[in-house]
Amino acid sequence: KQEVTQIPAALSVPEGENLVLNCSFTDSAIYNLQWFRQDPGKGLTSLLLIQSSQREQTSGRLNASLDKSSGRSTLYIAASQPGDSATYLCAVPRGAQKLVFGQGTRLTINP
Amino acid sequence: DVKVTQSSRYLVKRTGEKVFLECVQDMDHENMFWYRQDPGLGLRLIYFSYDVKMKEKGDIPEGYSVSREKKERFSLILESASTNQTSMYLCASSFRTEVTEAFFGQGTRLTVV
Numbered sequence: 001k002q003e004v005t006q007i008p009a010a011l012s013v014p015e016g017e018n019l020v021l022n023c024s025f026t027d028s029a030i031y032n033l034q035w036f037r038q039d040p041g042k043g044l045t046s047l048l049l050i051q052s053s054q055r056e057q058t059s060g061r062l063n064a065s066l067d068k069s070s071g072r073s074t075l076y077i078a079a080s081q082p083g084d085s086a087t088y089l090c091a092v093p094r095g096a097q098k099l100v101f102g103q104g105t106r107l108t109i110n111p
Numbered sequence: 112d113v114k115v116t117q118s119s120r121y122l123v124k125r126t127g128e129k130v131f132l133e134c135v136q137d138m139d140h141e142n143m144f145w146y147r148q149d150p151g152l153g154l155r156l157i158y159f160s161y162d163v164k165m166k167e168k169g170d171i172p173e174g175y176s177v178s179r180e181k182k183e184r185f186s187l188i189l190e191s192a193s194t195n196q197t198s199m200y201l202c203a204s205s206f207r208t209e210v211t212e213a214f215f216g217q218g219t220r221l222t223v224v
Contacts, residue, residue, distance in 0.1 A: 034212060043117075043201055044215040089154075091213075097142050097205045098169070099213055101154045 002027045002094050006102035014110050015082060021075040021105045023090035028068045035064050035075050036089045038104070044089065048075070080109045114138070117202050117216040124223050130189040132219050134202030140214075141207040143185035145169075145177065148199040148218075160185055161207060192223045 003026045013019050023033070032051050036044040048064040050057045050073065057064050063076040077084055087106045091099040118133035136143065144159040146169075156169030158177040166177050174196060178186040185204075189196055199220050205213040 036215070041199075041218070041220065043115075043218040044203075046212050046214060049212045097207070097211070097213060098144070098156055098159060099154075099203075103153050 002030075002092060002100045004090060004092060004100050004102040006088075006090060006105050008105060009103065010106040010108070012108040012110060013080060015080060017080050018076065018078050019080055019107075021077070021088050021107070023073040023075070023102055025071045025073075025092050025100075028071050030068065030092045032093065033064075033066055033073050034091050034099070035062075035073075036091065038087045038089060040087075047088075077107075082109045082111050085109045115202055115204050115214050115216040117200075117219050119219050120217060122219060122221045124189075124192050124221065126193060126223055128189075128192045128223075130192050130221070130223075132187040132189075132200055132202075132221070134185045134187070134204075134216055135183050136185075136202075136204040136214070137183065138204065138214070139182065140204035141182070142205045142213075143179065144203040144205075144213070145175075145185065145187045146201045146203065147171070148201060154201065157187065189221075194223050197221060197223045 005024045034049045035047045048057045050066040061078040066073045087104040089104040091101045094100045115136045124130050145157040146154045148154045155171050160166045160179040176188045202216040203213045
């Protein structure tokens with residue numbers, strides 16, 4: 001059974017810092033891994049999708065890496081801004097694109 | 112841009128009512144999903160559909176049913192709403208293959224009183 005874990009559950013950093021969010025999964029036979037952002041009371045916004053054949057994917061100040069063999073992914077946020085404050089979730093497919101989610105990391109960027 | 116639209120942002124219903132949550136996507140996706148999200152429990156899959164009129168139970172289908180009469184629309188039905196169904200409901204869609212992105216709607220916050 002696939003399980004996804006995100007550590008830490010919450011993170012607070014000053015504006016401008018670079019930071020890393022972690023995601024680990026128990027079954028390395030995944031097709032892809034997706035990172036999402038969720039603002040309070042809102043839906044999920046897709047940030048990055050990494051295919052199993054890729055090691056990295058970049059979008060603006062975001063960089064996601066994937067190491068299937070170790071069951072880990074990281075989301076790197078450069079030069080953090082207060083607008084980056086949100087909950088970040090990672091998810092992997094469990095057959096037919098049904099997603100298994102981590103519990104999320106609640107990120108606060110302090111001005 | 113892919114758009115997944117849920118019919119309501121907020122709903123308040125009474126115990127015992129029949130409740131319909133509607134979701135529409137505009138990307139011709141085969142797969143559509145309904146999740147609920149609760150503090151401490153994360154996102155849990157209720158039902159999903161991989162084609163018109165096709166459905167499959169997720170992890171927590173009890174008390175819910177679904178309908179997919181058209182490819183772009185997926186409805187979640189609470190047959191007799193109960194207070195323990197108070198939650199955030201999220202709809203998602205994707206192409207059928209394993210290697211594509213899933214896209215989510217804005218969520219419906221349902222309160223059952």
